[in-house]
Amino acid sequence: MDVNRSLEGRVAIVTGAGQGVGEGIARKLASCGAHVVIAARRAETGEPVASAIRAAGGSAECVVTDVTTRESIAACIDGIVAAHGRLDVMVHNAFAGGQASRLEETPADAWYQMSRTSAWASFWCAQLSYPHLKASDQGRLILVTSPSGIEGSANIPLYSPSKAAQRAIAKSLAREWGADGICVNCIAPVAETPALASAFSQVPTLRGAIEARTPLGRIGDPTDDIGGVVAFLAGRDSGYVSGQTIVCDGGSFLGL
């Protein structure tokens, strides 16, 4: 377990925490003392992550959650608040639907799946968590976007605007919720995940292209490289940071 216990007593929900970046974030938040809710679409992926966190001495539970419906997100949040009396940190990370294609050939259902799991789910996660984040003395909404949401994508063209929407939502809510003491931020990670492995299989040149552009020369680890940044954004030390996107990609994108 991490010696940093800055999130002791906090309750955090992480969507899409059954694998990849979400799992890394969940593990890190738990190691910092938070009770972490593994909001995963499938118990087969979510339960093992929760079990592993508990086995390591942390506190976690899995709540099966489908972020493509308002009702499922509401049930997750309502249940957690009923059980624990609070929600301090909402991390929306889940995403699905990205397949390489030409824009003019992208199937409508693929586009709507991306839209649903990014923009729509960000809206719902934000709206439904708002009263609880407002009640917390350290409310944090963190949206996991992507460098592609800043730079565009030649491979998955509609993935990019789906992720871009999250940055605009974060900036808007940073303005809107600042008076409530809630900080709203994004991270844009590049990490070794099943999703990136899938992208590499679809576009074989992608790994080499990313590594060649990355000053740190490697692709990030979901827990150590990404989770730590989210733990900072979830904690008290980031109390004057809002509306920002932290790009966690080893220095690959330097356009800000």
Added chain:
Amino acid sequence: MKIRVVGTGPLAKQLGVSLEDRGHTLVDQGYEAMVFAPWDPAVMIPRPLAELTDTEFDVAWQQTMDAAVAACTEARSTFNGRGGSIVLTLPTTALAGGDHYAHWAAAAEGVHILTKSTARQWGPEGIAVNALAVSPTLVLADAVVAGPVSIATPAVPDAELGAVVEFLCSSDARNLAGQLLTVDGGLWM
């Protein structure tokens, strides 16, 4: 030049008048350039996120993005391999965020980054896709509620949008790809 201007709001009308004044012809078919300007204060109503309905989010985010994708793909089809220009407009709310405007900021930034994706995919076909950011005062129902873009005063009080759109639609801009030109008097830098 034959240009299609997509949109029925004040921004689209302003751009249409300006382009016609500059000698261009507005058409819906057989065009060489397409300008996407759907933003309309009549529907860009501020709403606290806590009160925002799914219908309002759908109108702002989903329908705007669907319209942008449709307009772009239709333009590519119209260009039919001959190349052409696409200019996607957006309020700087996309970049600065907007108090009570998360839904429209999401749509605007989605359009902004769609510009980059299409520029990357269609640039090799000779299609120049770029974006024009305009002042929120031109398109939001209440830009004051959205909050200030800057603490500064405009450096260029009377920015001429039509001149910039004309340039982005011209062959002189064929070397630009996925770029955003902000014409708001210099508030957003």
